[in-house]
Amino acid sequence: MKYVDAFRDPAASRAVVSELASLAGKLRESGIRPAIMEVCGTHTMAIARNGIRDVLPPExxxxxxxxxxxxxxxxxxxxxxxxxxxxxTVFTFGDMLNVPGSEDSLATARAAGADVHPCYSPSAALDFARANPARETVFLAIGFETTIAPVAALAAAAENGLPNFSMLTALKLVPPALAALVSDPAVHIDAFLCPAHVSAIIGSDAYAPFAGPGGRPCVIAGFEPLDILYGIRCILAQLADGQAFVENEYARVVKPEGNVKAQNLISRYMEPYDAAWRGIGVIPASGLRLRKQYGAMDAESRFGIRVEPGTPPTGCRCGDVLKGILNPPGCPLFDGRCTPENPVGPCMVSSEGACAAWHSYRRIAPAGKDA
Ligand code: SF4
Incomplete structure (x- = not known):
C-alpha cells in the first residue's frame, strides 16, 4: 500500500465510522450534540470533497x-x-483575483489594464523584480502562519539588493482568532479540529490556552480522509470522557514546539499588530506586519497607501460563516445571486472557502445536517 493510501483505506474508514457512531451514542446519553469547528480552510475543502459530513452520526x-x-x-x-x-507591477496568488473589494476586484482592475499578475509562488515576484530593476514590484502577502514563513524568507531574500521590491501585507495568526471566537457569546464551539500545516509552524503547544479545565478538546489532524476521521474520533472520545486536552493526531509532521527555525525567521522580520478580519472585526495582536526597520519593503509606507476596512458586499454573510454561526446554505444569496461564477463574497471565491466547498461538493445530506 502506498503511504498516502494508508490514510484513505476504506476498511479502516468503516471501522472509524463505526467507532464514531458508538462514541456519539455515549454522548447522546449525556445530552451532548457536539459542534466541532474545523479551523482551517483546507480541512473545510477536504471534509466536503471526501463526504465526511455524510458519514458522521447525525448529532x-x-x-x-x-x-x-x-x-x-x-x-x-x-x-x-x-x-x-x-x-x-503587482503579483498575487490566483485566489485573490476575484475577491470583491469595495467596488472592484483585482480581476476587473486587471481587465481594465491594471498590472496584476497571478502567481503560484512568491518567488515569481522576486524574479520579476530582479529582471526589471527599473520597475516597482509588489507582492500581495496574505496568509496564515504557513505562508508567513515563506513571506519572511522572501523579505530575507529581498532585504539587500532589491530596492524595487515591496510587499502589501495582510498576514494573520490563528491562535488570536481562536481566542476571539471562544470569547464571543454568539459562537458555540465544543471542540477545535486544529489545522495541520499551520500547526507544523506554531506547534501543538500553541493550543494549550484553549484546552484544559473549562476549555475544549483541541485535536490537530492531517488532511487525508482518515486523518480527519481519526481527529474527530479523538474529539468525541475526549468529550465522552469529559476531557479537554491538546491531542496531536498529525504527529508525523507536527511537533509540540513547532518549527523553531521558521518562528525565528518570522520574528526577525515581522511584528504583531491588531488586524482587521473581514466580517469579524479587529482582533488584538492577530496580524503580523513588517518591522519598522524594514519599512522600505512595506508597500503601504513606500507608496503612501493606507489599508482601510472598505465596504463589504450588501447581503453577504461571510462574517457569520467565518465565525461558524452560519453554514453557507443559510445565506440567502447562496447558490442564487452568489455562485463561484458570480461570487458576491470571498467565501465563494477561494479554493478554501466554505461557501465554495458547500457549492462544489454538497450532497443530499441527512435531514438536519446541512444548514
Ligand atoms: S454564499 Fe456568497 S454572499 Fe453568502 S456568505 Fe457565502 S460568499 Fe457571502
Missing part, C-alpha cells in the same frame, strides 16, 4: 472556521492592492 456537526486567508482579507485590502497596481 455531530462540523462547522467551518476563519482559516481561509482569502476569505478573512478585508475589502479595503483589495482596494489598496488595486491602488498599488497603478504604481507597480
Amino acid at each position: 455531530v456537526s462540523l462547522i467551518s472556521g476563519p482559516g481561509c486567508p482569502v476569505c478573512v482579507t478585508e475589502p479595503g485590502y483589495i482596494d489598496a492592492a488595486i491602488l498599488a497596481a497603478t504604481r507597480a
Whole structure:
C-alpha cells in the first residue's frame, strides 16, 4: 500500500465510522450534540470533497472556521492592492483575483489594464523584480502562519539588493482568532479540529490556552480522509470522557514546539499588530506586519497607501460563516445571486472557502445536517 493510501483505506474508514457512531451514542446519553469547528480552510475543502459530513452520526456537526486567508482579507485590502497596481507591477496568488473589494476586484482592475499578475509562488515576484530593476514590484502577502514563513524568507531574500521590491501585507495568526471566537457569546464551539500545516509552524503547544479545565478538546489532524476521521474520533472520545486536552493526531509532521527555525525567521522580520478580519472585526495582536526597520519593503509606507476596512458586499454573510454561526446554505444569496461564477463574497471565491466547498461538493445530506 502506498503511504498516502494508508490514510484513505476504506476498511479502516468503516471501522472509524463505526467507532464514531458508538462514541456519539455515549454522548447522546449525556445530552451532548457536539459542534466541532474545523479551523482551517483546507480541512473545510477536504471534509466536503471526501463526504465526511455524510458519514458522521447525525448529532455531530462540523462547522467551518476563519482559516481561509482569502476569505478573512478585508475589502479595503483589495482596494489598496488595486491602488498599488497603478504604481507597480503587482503579483498575487490566483485566489485573490476575484475577491470583491469595495467596488472592484483585482480581476476587473486587471481587465481594465491594471498590472496584476497571478502567481503560484512568491518567488515569481522576486524574479520579476530582479529582471526589471527599473520597475516597482509588489507582492500581495496574505496568509496564515504557513505562508508567513515563506513571506519572511522572501523579505530575507529581498532585504539587500532589491530596492524595487515591496510587499502589501495582510498576514494573520490563528491562535488570536481562536481566542476571539471562544470569547464571543454568539459562537458555540465544543471542540477545535486544529489545522495541520499551520500547526507544523506554531506547534501543538500553541493550543494549550484553549484546552484544559473549562476549555475544549483541541485535536490537530492531517488532511487525508482518515486523518480527519481519526481527529474527530479523538474529539468525541475526549468529550465522552469529559476531557479537554491538546491531542496531536498529525504527529508525523507536527511537533509540540513547532518549527523553531521558521518562528525565528518570522520574528526577525515581522511584528504583531491588531488586524482587521473581514466580517469579524479587529482582533488584538492577530496580524503580523513588517518591522519598522524594514519599512522600505512595506508597500503601504513606500507608496503612501493606507489599508482601510472598505465596504463589504450588501447581503453577504461571510462574517457569520467565518465565525461558524452560519453554514453557507443559510445565506440567502447562496447558490442564487452568489455562485463561484458570480461570487458576491470571498467565501465563494477561494479554493478554501466554505461557501465554495458547500457549492462544489454538497450532497443530499441527512435531514438536519446541512444548514
Ligand atoms: S454564499 Fe456568497 S454572499 Fe453568502 S456568505 Fe457565502 S460568499 Fe457571502
